[in-house]
Amino acid sequence: MTELQERGGRVKNPTLRDVARLADVSVATASKALNGRNHVHPETRTRVLEAARLLSFTPNTLAQGLLAGQTGTVGLITGDLDGRFSIPILMGAEDAFGTGKMSVFLCDARGDSIREQYHLQALLGRRVDGLIVVGSTTNSRPSLGDLPVPVVYAYGPSTDPNDISLVPDNVQAGADAARHLVSRGRRHIAHITGDVDYAAAQDRTRGITSVLDDAGIELVGGEARYGTWSEEWGRTATARLLEEHPETDGILCGNDQIARGALDTLRDAGWDVPTRVAVMGFDNWEVFTSGARPHLSSVDMNLEVLGRTAARRLFEAIEGTATPGTEELPCRVVVRETT
Amino acid sequence: MTELQERGGRVKNPTLRDVARLADVSVATASKALNGRNHVHPETRTRVLEAARLLSFTPNTLAQGLLAGQTGTVGLITGDLDGRFSIPILMGAEDAFGTGKMSVFLCDARGDSIREQYHLQALLGRRVDGLIVVGSTTNSRPSLGDLPVPVVYAYGPSTDPNDISLVPDNVQAGADAARHLVSRGRRHIAHITGDVDYAAAQDRTRGITSVLDDAGIELVGGEARYGTWSEEWGRTATARLLEEHPETDGILCGNDQIARGALDTLRDAGWDVPTRVAVMGFDNWEVFTSGARPHLSSVDMNLEVLGRTAARRLFEAIEGTATPGTEELPCRVVVRETT
DNA sequence: TACATTCAGGAAAACCTTTTCGGATTCTTT
DNA sequence: AAAGAATCCGAAAAGGTTTTCCTGAATGTA
Missing domain, CATH: 3.40.50.2300 (Response regulator)
Structure with missing residues (x-):
């Protein structure tokens, strides 16, 4: 198998085992060395780091997520991507998550609740840590109900006051x-x-x-x-x-x-x-x-702010420190030449 | 642990073990029953299906991906999300993938190659099956080089003719x-x-x-x-x-x-x-x-088509049946009242 | 020298699912 | 009734990583 994976002389997707083998340590030690855990000799650590660099090792986030029960991903379900309101919200959210180590799964439901349900299943199967649902209008929409992960409704609030919703004021x-x-x-x-x-x-x-x-x-x-x-x-x-x-x-x-x-x-x-x-x-x-x-x-409408706030609220909800309800975010007048 | 996960009387994220236990079969049989494999008695199958329904079981895609070596996800790195060209391409790609069982990781690099590199690492760590890189202009851009997964460049082509690029003609x-x-x-x-x-x-x-x-x-x-x-x-x-x-x-x-x-x-x-x-x-x-x-x-510019085509080309590249080079996609004149 | 203490590293379990292979049961056939 | 075939089911391994616990060595103390 390892032979088959060869490409340009290097293994294609090196695992921690490969790194450990090259550094002549156990996988446990390799893991500790790479993650800055203690109980590993400085000299050994540098040897492991060097081996990882040599193989251009990238830890498999899936395996980490499987173990930790946290995947470091959030799902973003948008009502209509072509609507110009989703985009800045999406940017704000992507921005807030991107600076951390979260990644965003994007789904476009096209305003179709069947598709929404389908995407929801896909996202839950991937064990996202949370969900942001972006509406295409500020009209309120039915709640997704009781899901295994926290949800924040952005732009289009949920009808259920126990959900967390964010709308421009x-x-x-x-x-x-x-x-x-x-x-x-x-x-x-x-x-x-x-x-x-x-x-x-x-x-x-x-x-x-x-x-x-x-x-x-x-x-x-x-x-x-x-x-x-x-x-x-x-x-x-x-x-x-x-x-x-x-x-x-x-x-x-x-x-x-x-x-x-x-x-x-x-x-x-x-x-x-x-x-x-x-x-x-x-x-x-x-x-x-x-x-x-x-x-x-x-x-x-300060939509980027709304997106960023949605991301923050989702974090809070994941941490368990969240207050349900619909929050209204301030808008700002931009004076130019017509007034 | 299972006690802690309780919520509303049900386990929060039921596993195949839970289903198997409830249906009084082994996990192996439960798996086979749910995936339509044969060598499982019809009556047993319905019992398993019923159990899964009861627990609202969703298979953990991470575990599946870990095993199969395929994650069913692709990364989409866009140059600038606010630019109006990315959006239709993104929609097209999302559309093409969405009909299958692929999910899309979205990253906005903001035209910053540092950020691009960062997101690239995040995506590779999540073992995406492929990447689509969307440019903000049709100007060509440096290749990402030799990655462990196939890449398709959309809108902004790669300078390397051995890459797969798609641009409007x-x-x-x-x-x-x-x-x-x-x-x-x-x-x-x-x-x-x-x-x-x-x-x-x-x-x-x-x-x-x-x-x-x-x-x-x-x-x-x-x-x-x-x-x-x-x-x-x-x-x-x-x-x-x-x-x-x-x-x-x-x-x-x-x-x-x-x-x-x-x-x-x-x-x-x-x-x-x-x-x-x-x-x-x-x-x-x-x-x-x-x-x-x-x-x-x-x-x-037929950008949705371009996005869909990019998704298709990426599939082909993943399957191994891809022809490198820059492909130019036709545009179409839309006649209205000014001509 | 004998003992306690610290430190470095390794073995193994855990996360969840799929698949292979072998065992057990029932049914058919002589 | 015994042997063979056809079914159904379960045990176990695999995938990559982290963490806990344990072993062994080295150092310090009496």
């Missing part, structure tokens, strides 16, 4: 955005947003109206304008708005694409931004904000 | 785009593109000029206009172009953002698209193409 995001416009002296503020079925749209609307209420201002037209999350909708809704409410001096757009649409229509209509109307988006999607004329102010 | 992409404009009767075609250091920019330019040469046409202004991959550059370059070459009737833009910039400038200048000028982008980034007025024609 969209109410605060809306409030902050509204406060920003008010602080800029705007008194006739409209809100054009996306699909009413999205919790994010409703939460932001709640935050906005509560701030405006406090300031004694009413949303232009009396209510938020729901539609789709597209530039197209931003253009048409804005065109209608300008016609019906020429007094408008501020537009809060449900995302950056809608804001881009609004800006286009305003430009066509000759309304100066931000002099006559201030415009603000949500999500702070860089390619949209920095491509806009003028550069678009927006509210950043 | 940007020369063909440029040629197809040019052919499309020519077929639309355009004779004064300009090319505004991004950073000259990108192989993609150069390759596409090569494809474009070769087609135009064959048609006896020269690029407007004599050469491609290199800049950055941004809307901003699309706007300024187009403004300059219209001034210097009012005869222009077609613009090939290096990516969809540049194309968006071009469309904005054309709109401001009152040039009708596509009547007076045809505009075309590259990458077919949906949020940009469908948000544009009118909807932007573009060239799709």
Whole structure:
């Protein structure tokens, strides 16, 4: 067998036995030497280290995991990979784990619960130490139930309050955005947003109206304008708005694409931004904000932070020191040229 | 120990022993029953299956992998996760593997070769069966060298021709785009593109000029206009172009953002698209193409296909039936309203 | 010199599963 | 009824690593 594994003169996947043999010690001693355990003579240790280096030995993490009952891996199940929200969360999590010695198993369930179940089985079979479930929207989702490993729900929270969930604080995001416009002296503020079925749209609307209420201002037209999350909708809704409410001096757009649409229509209509109307988006999607004329102010959801926090919470849950519940993470206003 | 693992009345991570004990058979028989091996009485089999179901037994893939020498996992090292090119490739690969029983380890190296080396070690330690290395650009990159597992380089090819690399055929992409404009009767075609250091920019330019040469046409202004991959550059370059070459009737833009910039400038200048000028982008980034007025024609890089192909090639390499070299995958023109 | 103490290293068990091989039971056949 | 065949099941080893416990040697002390 060892003969078969030869390649370029060296064994392909050297084991601790090989190292021990070369260093002329037992596997036990080799293990201790490599792991910095005591009860091994300094001179022997260097001999083992040299042997390991020579064979380019890499310890088999599977065997270690089998023994320790800890695999040093976590599973990350995402709802939709192509959605742009998963990515920064994934990056944040990968970042937080990567600096330690954890590795991330990635699975894309495509919003399909069958596939999710399938991936779940695969991950549990691989004995991951924990699971992060990333939603594609901030709408809450059914819990995975009682699993043998801890789970953290990120972006899309679990309906079960005993689970650990992390979401951006969209109410605060809306409030902050509204406060920003008010602080800029705007008194006739409209809100054009996306699909009413999205919790994010409703939460932001709640935050906005509560701030405006406090300031004694009413949303232009009396209510938020729901539609789709597209530039197209931003253009048409804005065109209608300008016609019906020429007094408008501020537009809060449900995302950056809608804001881009609004800006286009305003430009066509000759309304100066931000002099006559201030415009603000949500999500702070860089390619949209920095491509806009003028550069678009927006509210950043701090998704990398959310991802990193999810990783930390998962660690805590693995350690056993975790507090269940849904945690809402702050968002931050990014002021550019449209406000 | 088993007492400590209790939770909700059931053992936390039941092993095959537990199943065997419950079904009152040996572990050997339990294994055979669960894996559909023969030489096990039907009645015994159902008893074992029932026991496994009762304990919600999930076989430990680590132990299986340790025994079989195959782990059923592959590593995916990506250059930059936030770049939008990695994602579709990742999706394609995840898709191709997910349908089998492979799982994907994801690592983000952030374009840092130290981090890449670190992740590489982690993956090799976990005895992945193979590796896919996804570049952040189509520029070629140094090989990882001789590893104990097969490697496929996707998007960013290896400099070593003995490696297996997959890239979109940007020369063909440029040629197809040019052919499309020519077929639309355009004779004064300009090319505004991004950073000259990108192989993609150069390759596409090569494809474009070769087609135009064959048609006896020269690029407007004599050469491609290199800049950055941004809307901003699309706007300024187009403004300059219209001034210097009012005869222009077609613009090939290096990516969809540049194309968006071009469309904005054309709109401001009152040039009708596509009547007076045809505009075309590259990458077919949906949020940009469908948000544009009118909807932007573009060239799709077929990145999901590339990702799936990478997964397939990796399988072949694992099986030992692989042909080294750099394979160029076709792109496809997506015609919308700007051409 | 006899004894206690320290230190270095090794043998073996444990983690969980699969597979091979041999033993035991039942059924068929003469 | 005895021999042979057909089934079914279990014991044990393998895979790579870590840890516990033990042995043996060397050093220090009386």
